[in-house]
Amino acid sequence: MKVHSGKEFPAITIAKPEEVGIALSILMEASSWLSSRGIDQWPMEWIVSPPLRAWMAERARQGELYFAETERAKVAVFSLVRAQSEGDLLLWGADGGLPAYLHSFAVRRAWSGRGLGRELLTQAEKLA
Numbered sequence: 001m002k003v004h005s006g007k008e009f010p011a012i013t014i015a016k017p018e019e020v021g022i023a024l025s026i027l028m029e030a031s032s033w034l035s036s037r038g039i040d041q042w043p044m045e046w047i048v049s050p051p052l053r054a055w056m057a058e059r060a061r062q063g064e065l066y067f068a069e070t071e072r073a074k075v076a077v078f079s080l081v082r083a084q085s086e087g088d089l090l091l092w093g094a095d096g097g098l099p100a101y102l103h104s105f106a107v108r109r110a111w112s113g114r115g116l117g118r119e120l121l122t123q124a125e126k127l128a
Contacts, residue, residue, distance in 0.1 A: 009115075009116060010067075010068040010075055011068070011070075012066055012067070012068060012123050014063055015060045015065035016060060017057050019065075019067070020053060020065075022074050022077075023067070023074075023077045024047060024056060026075075026106050026108055027042060027047050027104060029106070029108055030042060030106035031047045033109055056079070059079045059103075064080050064081055065079045065104075066079065066080065066127070068107070068120055075116070076106065076111065077104060077105070077106055078104060078106075079103045079104045080102060080103075080127055081101045081103055082100050100124075100127075100128035102121075102124055105117075105121075
């Protein structure tokens with residue numbers, strides 16, 4: 001844990017390929033929460049799909065998948081993708097050499113309201 005602005009935050013760690021299931025479980029929790037509010041940003045059928053599992057595994061192999069981790073649990077996930085994908089190109093246009101894209105950013109509900117998301121965005125920017 002690190003302390004920032006008087007608050008303790010989990011450490012940032014690089015995910016291992018065998019931890020993709022944990023990353024997906026965090027995304028599933030976020031998907032369920034969003035769906036309960038009528039938001040269809042991450043449909044559960046996409047979260048549990050083989051293509052997403054393969055994409056996340058590749059992110060882990062490339063060292064682009066990260067966790068926020070306490071001594072007991074992984075409480076958030078995000079990926080920093082160093083190369084622009086076809087989907088990024090269609091959605092955002094040519095990137096002009098940006099250092100990374102933030103994907104799959106989710107915080108476990110038990111950690112909501114603590115400023116962790118804001119802190120992780122700051123840390124992701126530094127990692128990029």
